[in-house]
Amino acid sequence: MTEELKVKYPGAIAWAFGDSSEMADELAGLVIEGKKTATCGSLSSFKNEEESPTIGGYSIILNGKGEAVCVIRTISLRIVRFCDVGEDLASKEGEGDLSLNYWREAHKDFFSREGTYQEDMELVAEEFELVDVV
Incomplete structure (x- = not known):
């Protein structure tokens, strides 16, 4: 299926969200469902990926x-510090209660597991649109 797509x-490019199969399924x-229209990752991880998202x-x-479960198209990429993420990005990530507090706790845990967490760490924030459901 991936090759057809x-x-x-x-x-x-093909990839899964998160760091576990459960998280990949959930996200x-x-x-x-149309609830998640953004994601982010550490800039250091982004730089080390073989293939990274590009605008368009x-x-x-x-x-x-x-x-494969769906196809998205990247509509924006920007660098933002963890401490500067606002309500807008947190709600577009579509997770939990959509609040900035939930986002901060969940992502602090995620980036701590990754070994990259710092309050002022740089993130690559990606916004996307759903274009196909497989």
């Missing part, structure tokens, strides 16, 4: 089993 969306589900580029989103 790469033909339909030339240049598409992909939020995208399909397509991403094939994988579930926890590595299966």
